[in-house]
Amino acid sequence: MSIAGAEFVRPVPVDPQALALCAVGVHKSFRERESGEHQWRRVDAVSGIDLAVPRGEILGILGPNGSGKSTLIRILATLLVPDRGSVEVFGYDIGRHRLLVRRLINRVSVEASFFKKLTAEENLAYATGLYGVPNRQAQAMAREILERLGMPAKKLRVPLEQLSRGQQQKVAIARALLTSPTLMLLDEPTTGLDPKSRREVQQFILDVRQRHDATIVICTHDMDEAERLCDRVAIINRGRFEAVGPPQELKARHGATMEAVFFTLIGESTAEER
Amino acid sequence: MFWFYNVINTLTIGLIGFSMPAGPARNRMVLYLAIGALLWNFLSILFQEVSTSVQWERWEGTIEYSFMAPIRRVTYLGGVCAWAVLYGLVRTVVILIAVAFFFHINLAGADLAGAAMVLVASSVPFIGLGLVAAVLPLLSTERGAQATQVIQGVLLLVSGVYYPVRVLPEWIRWAAVLSPATYTLDAVRKALLSGASVTSLFGVSLGLLASGVVLIPLGLGIFTLAERHAMRTGSLKRNG
Ligand SMILES: Nc1ncnc2c1ncn2[C@@H]1O[C@H](COP(=O)(O)OP(=O)(O)O)[C@@H](O)[C@H]1O
Ligand SMILES: [Mg+2]
Numbered sequence: 001m002s003i004a005g006a007e008f009v010r011p012v013p014v015d016p017q018a019l020a021l022c023a024v025g026v027h028k029s030f031r032e033r034e035s036g037e038h039q040w041r042r043v044d045a046v047s048g049i050d051l052a053v054p055r056g057e058i059l060g061i062l063g064p065n066g067s068g069k070s071t072l073i074r075i076l077a078t079l080l081v082p083d084r085g086s087v088e089v090f091g092y093d094i095g096r097h098r099l100l101v102r103r104l105i106n107r108v109s110v111e112a113s114f115f116k117k118l119t120a121e122e123n124l125a126y127a128t129g130l131y132g133v134p135n136r137q138a139q140a141m142a143r144e145i146l147e148r149l150g151m152p153a154k155k156l157r158v159p160l161e162q163l164s165r166g167q168q169q170k171v172a173i174a175r176a177l178l179t180s181p182t183l184m185l186l187d188e189p190t191t192g193l194d195p196k197s198r199r200e201v202q203q204f205i206l207d208v209r210q211r212h213d214a215t216i217v218i219c220t221h222d223m224d225e226a227e228r229l230c231d232r233v234a235i236i237n238r239g240r241f242e243a244v245g246p247p248q249e250l251k252a253r254h255g256a257t258m259e260a261v262f263f264t265l266i267g268e269s270t271a272e273e274r
Numbered sequence: 275m276f277w278f279y280n281v282i283n284t285l286t287i288g289l290i291g292f293s294m295p296a297g298p299a300r301n302r303m304v305l306y307l308a309i310g311a312l313l314w315n316f317l318s319i320l321f322q323e324v325s326t327s328v329q330w331e332r333w334e335g336t337i338e339y340s341f342m343a344p345i346r347r348v349t350y351l352g353g354v355c356a357w358a359v360l361y362g363l364v365r366t367v368v369i370l371i372a373v374a375f376f377f378h379i380n381l382a383g384a385d386l387a388g389a390a391m392v393l394v395a396s397s398v399p400f401i402g403l404g405l406v407a408a409v410l411p412l413l414s415t416e417r418g419a420q421a422t423q424v425i426q427g428v429l430l431l432v433s434g435v436y437y438p439v440r441v442l443p444e445w446i447r448w449a450a451v452l453s454p455a456t457y458t459l460d461a462v463r464k465a466l467l468s469g470a471s472v473t474s475l476f477g478v479s480l481g482l483l484a485s486g487v488v489l490i491p492l493g494l495g496i497f498t499l500a501e502r503h504a505m506r507t508g509s510l511k512r513n514g
Contacts, residue, residue, distance in 0.1 A: 009344070010344075028508075030507070030508055031507070070511075071508070074338075074511070077342055078342060079338055079341065079505065079510065079511075080505055080506075080508055081502075099346070100344075102342060102343060102344035103344040106342070107338075107339075107342060109335075109338070113334055113335030113336045113338065113339060114334060114336060115330070115336060116334060127336075127339060127340075127343075130340060130343035130350070131343055131344065131345075175339075
């Protein structure tokens with residue numbers, strides 16, 4: 001048994017042999033009604049996903065809009081209860097050991113959700129306070145992380161609504177990292193960033209795996225990003241994995257470039273919003 | 275300033291009493307109204323604050339992050355409630371000072387200790403009611419806050435904030451019996467207007483505490499159920 005988790009968040013005993021993430025037969029459907037419609041429709045957002053992620057891996061989930069990436073991430077992040085199937089994080093079932101699992105994970109979403117009128121410092125104080133991280137340490141760590149992400153420290157003191165989308169996303173990444181998660185769930189962290197910021201964030205993700213011994217699941221619809229960052233990539237379409245493997249292997253089997261792989265597996269016509 | 279409106283509102287309501295001819299009856303009326311305004315101010319903060327913060331977190335989308343934190347829901351809600359009590363007390367004291375300064379109120383015959391006891395006891399059921407109301411914005415971002423205001427409006431109507439509940443029409447008077455605010459207002463007025471002693475207000479305070487002991491677990495229970503519902507239907511998400 002070794003101790004994983006943060007210096008400040010109460011550590012969780014973790015079996016070093018355990019998979020960082022193990023999901024079996026996960027299903028989730030929603031009821032949806034378009035405005036004006038009377039009938040509810042069932043949307044199968046995730047339909048039968050199996051997943052085994054060893055510790056230290058960066059797994060990419062590549063898929064078109066509406067393919068179920070965010071739903072899957074929310075299930076892994078204990079925010080959604082799956083209709084069927086089971087998920088374990090470092091051997092802990094996410095339903096039965098919800099609070100333990102929550103100490104091991106954190107999530108960054110596409111939308112950097114903050115109290116927009118408050119400053120980054122205030123937002124970070126609130127968020128890390130919920131995890132029991134002492135504020136002084138949190139602020140010092142935040143300054144260091146944001147510096148590595150190429151963001152000046154004085155930006156921490158202005159209301160978040162005055163920061164650019166890229167800067168907000170960097171603060172969101174800092175917020176997640178401050179709780180030293182052993183499993184990071186990143187849902188399109190670079191969508192909408194300019195090329196320079198995207199590079200910085202990507203480099204940072206590689207850095208985090210190195211320095212913090214973190215396991216990372218990252219959703220994206222950016223082919224280059226998937227290839228550059230990920231040890232393995234899962235191609236998701238209509239709530240199912242079409243293929244999972246290292247980028248090299250996928251390319252050897254399904255096409256010359258990741259883009260070719262993507263279109264071979266998903267089909268040109270379906271690779272758009274449902 | 276932030277509280278300007280609250281101070282002015284309380285003073286305005288107190289001024290209504292000045293439409294009576296001068297004398298002890300007028301002083302009593304002004305105090306009667308001011309107590310109503312002050313207490314309503316305090317109780318509505320307790321009632322609203324949890325609901326408001328859930329609403330705010332939903333609006334900004336931070337609620338998914340707060341709910342993902344490894345913290346028991348009781349602890350999270352306890353923190354919000356503690357903040358509400360502190361905020362409510364400070365704001366009420368500020369308004370109280372303004373009122374006392376403006377109206378030169380004479381509290382010679384009042385029993386302040388009794389009033390304070392009732393006030394403390396009444397915050398318990400109001401926190402419970404606030405937890406129940408906080409479920410509404412958890413279920414619906416848009417309509418939740420409106421529903422909370424409807425409940426608050428009903429409480430304002432039936433609890434005798436600015437008039438004795440006996441002036442209410444017959445068909446709604448029964449509702450006054452159910453509102454903890456009715457007993458709070460009545461008891462605080464007895465203490466401040468008629469000098470009712472701590473011992474004579476013991477029963478009411480105990481009753482208020484007892485209703486809180488029922489309402490708080492009820493509120494927590496309903497909140498937990500609503501959270502579970504949201505985790506099944508995916509209603510917490512704002513976008514993405
Ligand atoms: N909370 C929800 N309520 C109803 N439908 C949802 C909800 N979340 C996702 N969906 C639906 O599930 C499908 C998958 O969505 P999502 O997981 O967000 O896809 P992605 O992140 O890959 O773009 C979409 O059709 C979407 O409309
Ligand atoms: Mg998404």
